[in-house]
Amino acid sequence: MATSGVTAEGGRLQARFQVTFEAFSLDVDLDLPAQGITALFGPSGSGKSTVLRCLAGLERSGSGVMQLGDRVWQDERRGLFVPPHRRSLGYVFQEPRLFPHLTVAGNLDFGYRRTPLAERRLGWDQVIELLDLHHLLARRPARLSLGEQQRVAIGRALLASPDVLLMDEPLASLDLQRKREVLPFIRKLHDELDIPVIYVSHSLTEILQITDTLVLMRDGRSVATGSLHTLCGEMGLSDYLGEMAGAVIETRIVGHDEAFGLSTLRFAGGELLVPQQTAAVGEALRVHVLAKNVGIALARPDVATSFLNVLPATVAAIEAPQPGRHTVQVKLDIGVPLLASISRKSLHTLQLRPGQSLYALIKAVSLAQEVGYEQTH
Amino acid sequence: MELDLTPVWLTLKLAAVTTVILLIVSTPLSWWLAHTQKRWSAVVEAIVALPLVLPPTVLGFYLLLALGSNGVLGASWQALTGASLVFTFSGLVIASVLYSLPFVVQPLQNAFTAVGRAPLEAAWCLRASPLDAFFRVIVPLTRRGYITAAVLGFTHTMGEFGVVLMVGGSIPGETQVLSIAIYEHVEVLDYTTAHYLSAGLLLFTFVVLLMVYGFNRRFPAHGH
Numbered sequence: 001m002a003t004s005g006v007t008a009e010g011g012r013l014q015a016r017f018q019v020t021f022e023a024f025s026l027d028v029d030l031d032l033p034a035q036g037i038t039a040l041f042g043p044s045g046s047g048k049s050t051v052l053r054c055l056a057g058l059e060r061s062g063s064g065v066m067q068l069g070d071r072v073w074q075d076e077r078r079g080l081f082v083p084p085h086r087r088s089l090g091y092v093f094q095e096p097r098l099f100p101h102l103t104v105a106g107n108l109d110f111g112y113r114r115t116p117l118a119e120r121r122l123g124w125d126q127v128i129e130l131l132d133l134h135h136l137l138a139r140r141p142a143r144l145s146l147g148e149q150q151r152v153a154i155g156r157a158l159l160a161s162p163d164v165l166l167m168d169e170p171l172a173s174l175d176l177q178r179k180r181e182v183l184p185f186i187r188k189l190h191d192e193l194d195i196p197v198i199y200v201s202h203s204l205t206e207i208l209q210i211t212d213t214l215v216l217m218r219d220g221r222s223v224a225t226g227s228l229h230t231l232c233g234e235m236g237l238s239d240y241l242g243e244m245a246g247a248v249i250e251t252r253i254v255g256h257d258e259a260f261g262l263s264t265l266r267f268a269g270g271e272l273l274v275p276q277q278t279a280a281v282g283e284a285l286r287v288h289v290l291a292k293n294v295g296i297a298l299a300r301p302d303v304a305t306s307f308l309n310v311l312p313a314t315v316a317a318i319e320a321p322q323p324g325r326h327t328v329q330v331k332l333d334i335g336v337p338l339l340a341s342i343s344r345k346s347l348h349t350l351q352l353r354p355g356q357s358l359y360a361l362i363k364a365v366s367l368a369q370e371v372g373y374e375q376t377h
Numbered sequence: 378m379e380l381d382l383t384p385v386w387l388t389l390k391l392a393a394v395t396t397v398i399l400l401i402v403s404t405p406l407s408w409w410l411a412h413t414q415k416r417w418s419a420v421v422e423a424i425v426a427l428p429l430v431l432p433p434t435v436l437g438f439y440l441l442l443a444l445g446s447n448g449v450l451g452a453s454w455q456a457l458t459g460a461s462l463v464f465t466f467s468g469l470v471i472a473s474v475l476y477s478l479p480f481v482v483q484p485l486q487n488a489f490t491a492v493g494r495a496p497l498e499a500a501w502c503l504r505a506s507p508l509d510a511f512f513r514v515i516v517p518l519t520r521r522g523y524i525t526a527a528v529l530g531f532t533h534t535m536g537e538f539g540v541v542l543m544v545g546g547s548i549p550g551e552t553q554v555l556s557i558a559i560y561e562h563v564e565v566l567d568y569t570t571a572h573y574l575s576a577g578l579l580l581f582t583f584v585v586l587l588m589v590y591g592f593n594r595r596f597p598a599h600g601h
Contacts, residue, residue, distance in 0.1 A: 056502060058498055058501070058502075083501070083506075083507075084498070084501040084502055085501045085502075085503075085504050085505055085506050085507070085509075085510075086504075088504070089502060090502065091498075091499070091502035093495070093498075093499065095495070097495050097496060097498075097499040099496060099499070099500075099514055099518075100518070101514075101517040101518060110500070110503050110505070110513075111503030111504055111505075114503065114504040114505060114509075115504060156503065157502070157503070160502075160503050160504050
């Protein structure tokens with residue numbers, strides 16, 4: 001497996017950019033772990049891609065500072081700006097941007113041959129195998145599907161042995177079918193290589209499947225940064241997450257019930273029943289429980305309910321009601337954080353208060369394993 | 378009848394030298410025009426395009442003044458080399474470069490614009506320096522533009538008449554190019570020689586253009 005020599009292993013990626021474009025200003029201050037996958041998430045026009053371009057040095061801001069581990073790539077106070085080709089980074093663009101005049105092998109070799117031997121951290125064969133590119137090597141990019149092209153683009157970036165891999169909505173140009181084809185490879189990057197990845201996306205379903213750290217972007221600002229689990233269990237982010245607000249829970253499959261077509265998932269606070277999974281017993285599964293799919297009951301509705309998942313919970317915190325919104329978020333503790341979105345009327349009727357014991361009714365559990373997943377009831 | 382081929386060789390030499398200089402000069406110029414955001418780049422574009430529409434005699438007249446021993450270019454050249462620019466091969470080269478500039482700049486500029494910055498950025502992020510990226514990615518991707526530019530520059534220089542006449546005159550072996558020679562043969566009613574030279578020029582130009590268009594048809598631009 002790859003060993004990272006000079007990388008910022010255990011280090012951090014720190015950056016501060018202030019740029020004003022014609023109709024848009026960017027003002028971000030980032031301090032991210034230089035490991036795992038970090039997602040920049042926000043709506044179109046929130047400045048995610050611009051941040052990535054600044055990190056790569058493709059945009060130069062008048063007052064930018066950027067540092068990966070102990071290597072400073074930009075510090076405008078000292079007039080320091082390392083151009084992109086000296087930054088040892090990989091960039092996967094939204095469109096594959098393969099060089100049409102070269103074969104797949106030629107594309108892969110482009111960055112590889114320009115990487116000094118001493119800096120090579122990934123082997124040619126290793127990358128070809130990881131991304132399953134062997135049968136494509138002799139072909140021209142024009143003769144590949146978009147999904148295949150994007151896989152080649154990822155391989156091409158990896159073969160330049162980057163110390164950080166920047167990915168700008170690498171799945172956005174692909175249809176659902178192709179997304180399903182490429183996403184597992186990105187997950188493999190995470191599992192098998194120790195290259196930090198900064199991943200830009202406006203699709204929370206994508207992010208939920210692969211990321212460890214989340215940065216919420218809005219109007220050119222980074223409004224919240226934290227681990228995926230912490231942020232998704234936070235109240236008051238529904239402005240940014242919308243319908244997708246809800247806790248992310250790590251589970252493991254502990255059993256299948258063939259007769260009812262169900263699988264049992266165990267998590268730190270108990271068990272969840274979900275429609276039967278194809279994955280084998282023992283495998284890890286990340287689930288997303290949307291706040292809007294969690295209800296609250298003061299007493300255990302033992303018999304009189306069709307809900308499969310009724311879990312004892314305590315109220316951890318209650319969001320202050322926002323004017324003009326009919327729901328509030330309640331943070332529950334079921335061994336792990338769980339968010340519920342209930343109406344203000346229910347809040348009033350139930351007289352909820354922090355520390356109170358009650359029951360969480362989970363109407364649906366989304367399985368983060370599927371791209372563009374449907375909620376399963 | 379003995380056919381004097383000196384004007385033919387002189388013309389080919391002039392066209393070749395001019396084309397080489399034009400490709401070198403036009404590459405950065407076209408690149409800048411294709412990528413700049415500056416408003417006054419329109420002024421540069423207009424100046425470059427002038428020879429397309431200006432009567433060659435007008436261009437030739439001003440060049441004659443500039444290249445003359447009292448002109449800006451002529452005086453500094455004379456101070457540097459001791460030689461005159463007017464009625465010399467060097468003067469012809471300078472005149473031809475200006476005259477054929479738009480025919481090389483425009484195809485290159487179009488090609489650079491069509492390719493855009495995207496492949497360049499991809500190359501930079503793969504450890505390629507700006508020059509490396511230009512020669513390994515941009516040049517291959519704009520190959521058609523370069524071929525078109527070179528051929529147009531070459532053939533257009535071969536066909537020039539007015540500017541050459543004004544700046545170079547008609548000194549055999551020095552400035553008497555093909556078009557001038559044909560004109561002079563016609564003037565003395567030597568239609569046979571004029572025929573040979575004209576038909577030769579016509580055929581040559583046609584074959585060159587045919588090869589280019591055939592090539593561009595067989596090897597379409599990448600990815601389009």
